[in-house]
Amino acid sequence: MIELDYKIMHNCVFTNVKLKKIGRSDSDLCDVCHKENEDIMHVFINCDELEDFHDYLSALVCKIFENCDSDKINLVQSEMLLLNGLRWKMKGVNDLFLNFVLSVARFCIFRRRHLLKNGHKNVHLTKLFQYTLKHYVTYFYVYLCKQNNKSNVFEKNFLKDNPIVQETDDVLVFDL
Ligand SMILES: [Zn+2]
Numbered sequence: 297m298i299e300l301d302y303k304i305m306h307n308c309v310f311t312n313v314k315l316k317k318i319g320r321s322d323s324d325l326c327d328v329c330h331k332e333n334e335d336i337m338h339v340f341i342n343c344d345e346l347e348d349f350h351d352y353l354s355a356l357v358c359k360i361f362e363n364c365d366s367d368k369i370n371l372v373q374s375e376m377l378l379l380n381g382l383r384w385k386m387k388g389v390n391d392l393f394l395n396f397v398l399s400v401a402r403f404c405i406f407r408r409r410h411l412l413k414n415g416h417k418n419v420h421l422t423k424l425f426q427y428t429l430k431h432y433v434t435y436f437y438v439y440l441c442k443q444n445n446k447s448n449v450f451e452k453n454f455l456k457d458n459p460i461v462q463e464t465d466d467v468l469v470f471d472l
Pocket of ligand 1: 326327328329330331332338342343390468
């Protein structure tokens, strides 16, 4: 995920447009919708096949902003938020968790594209995202709280000001 984030930030994701330019692909069309050229904006933002997932993600992000106590909320544009993450602190919002969610979202969008490109059929992006997010949050929960006694780090990164992940009786509860 960190590697993908780095590539997006430096615009060096190997999209089909780039692959065709360097002679590594015959087609620059998107492998998911097969309708438009696949550049980086298409992969993450403009592809028709992302519509349902974007709607789902916007609703989820709204939940994360539920207790936001800042007028900067008007500056948050969902498209740029998905690509760049939240670059400033907002009162009542766990920006660490929000950026983690967005990173998982980008990773899953790219993962689905990879799976379809390699012959898989019917990859459900929202389900892939929910599964992946739960998997990583649970991984950090076990690693930080159960194995390394760093509950404070987990609390700060994943639980503080977070309406969608809570811990009850030593069990994580997700509202995804
Ligand atoms: Zn597409």
